[in-house]
Amino acid sequence: MRRSISANELNKKAEALIPFLKTQSNEVEKNKSLTKSIINKLHNEGLFRYHQPKLWGGMELEFSAWLDIPEILSRGDCSTGWSVANIASHHRTLALFSEEIQDEIWSDNPDVIIAAGNIYNQGVGKVVDGGLVISGKWNFCSAIQISEWCLFAFLVKDGDKILDWSQCIVHKNDYEIVDDWDTMGMRGTGSCTVIVKDLFIPEYRIQSMAINFANHKFKGVDKNKNPMFQISTPSIGGHGLAGCSVGGAQLCYDIMKEWVLERSTSTTGIKMKDIPSIQYRLGEAASKIDAARLILRNDCVEVEKMMLHNMEVNINTKLKYKRNASFAVQNVLDATRIIQQIAGANGIYNNSPIQKAVRDVQSCSTHIHFSTDLQMTQWGRIELGGEFTSATM
CATH class of the missing domain: 1.20.140.10 (Butyryl-CoA Dehydrogenase, subunit A, domain 3)
Structure with missing residues (x-):
């Protein structure tokens, strides 16, 4: 369990990294990914985990950290700030999922890095016994090259009818990364396209995000009670x-x-x-x-x-x-x-x-x-x- 830390303390840890990030910035851009040195320092200071539930050793800081930490890190390297913002946000998202998938991922490695494909209409899920079969092609999956898992947003459909707006989480062995991130800026985010083809997703790895549908509930809120996790x-x-x-x-x-x-x-x-x-x-x-x-x-x-x-x-x-x-x-x-x-x-x-x-x-x-x-x-x-x-x- 990570010791309790205040937002101000974590901000100071981020500020202390600014000079180092400046020295790494050109290499980050060249490699289209954060360097191992950056990743290690971010892990050591807990800078990926400020919105991870305390139940899993995270900091569960106030929501303003969502702005503050990426903003501070971006004063050294913008791609680093962007990658951290995404990764931290995905901890907050996983907190809404079932306790079973949280346990599967975080009990094995609470420092795990999670990417995401967030555009719902780029993926489709079809209902089958025990879960869904999904397919899709998602652009702009930031930090995907350094991630173990990836969240995917998709529409659950029956023909042309939309049944739900959902997200699921998939291990890196089950998706394909397309190395197509060749941009004028933010190159270090490595925001490549990711493809999933006819993959079965069990129910416990799926969470409806359609909060305006009748009887909607986030599966994880019984354990992760902090209202911060349900901020839209x-x-x-x-x-x-x-x-x-x-x-x-x-x-x-x-x-x-x-x-x-x-x-x-x-x-x-x-x-x-x-x-x-x-x-x-x-x-x-x-x-x-x-x-x-x-x-x-x-x-x-x-x-x-x-x-x-x-x-x-x-x-x-x-x-x-x-x-x-x-x-x-x-x-x-x-x-x-x-x-x-x-x-x-x-x-x-x-x-x-x-x-x-x-x-x-x-x-x-x-x-x-x-x-x-x-x-x-x-x-x-x-x-x-x-x-x-x-x-x-």
Whole structure:
């Protein structure tokens, strides 16, 4: 059993890793995976397990850790922050499954790494005796190369009729990884495509996620009673990933601040730190990063407080969280553009850490959670009296 640790203590452990992560960042990008050294340090500090149930030796920290830890780690390497966010989230998801599968996985190895394919319509399950047979092809399975198990979201169907929205968990021996992750940024997440073909999944490895269906229940909540585990991932799950963009933008800012303090202009010899327009732009960028962080953290604190007090988190509030995540990420995108403009031509060299940080933040921003076209419109529709339906949110 891991000793009790506070969120503040774990944040400090994450902060202490930032310099090391910076030294590993290029290798992470080259290999399209976290290095063994990074993985070992993350395990040693417990940084994968902050939302794992205490029953299995996890920390079960408050929900705001979902934002804080990935954001801090991303100040060293954005792919590391993103991978940790996903892996920690999947511990929280497994806590909702049956005690039998939790015992099968965590009693053998409580440090196990779990990936996920989260797009429901990329997989199909058919009911058979004792469980389901599933097939599918899931994109964007972050950290899949370093994982022992993978969660898969899928639709349970009878012909064209959808019976349920479910997830299951599958051992790595039973799925195929397609090495197709070749991207401009976030390369170290190794978010490859995964294929499953006609695989039988026993009932105890399956959990319905259709919370709006009649008589729905998470199998694991009788043992894992912390309301944190039932906070809606479809509504606020993007906040941990948005935190990676905030951390990546903070990294970009920190590099530029150090650069400005050391450099003079090549044409006039004026110290960059003494130029008012540089001072203004740094202030503008820093404000946008801080604002994004505060918006995201406020949502995480708010939703957990509501769950602890048995308050209804209605659909308007859930869509507000998605709206806020997209807005926060747009703010940090603006911040990185400002910083890139300050860097000028010196920031476009391949050996410049600024260009890598910018690429990573831009790549983070492409996640569907951060599409302002989608998220602002969905919230606006509800705000103006329209309708929104979701089986899982």
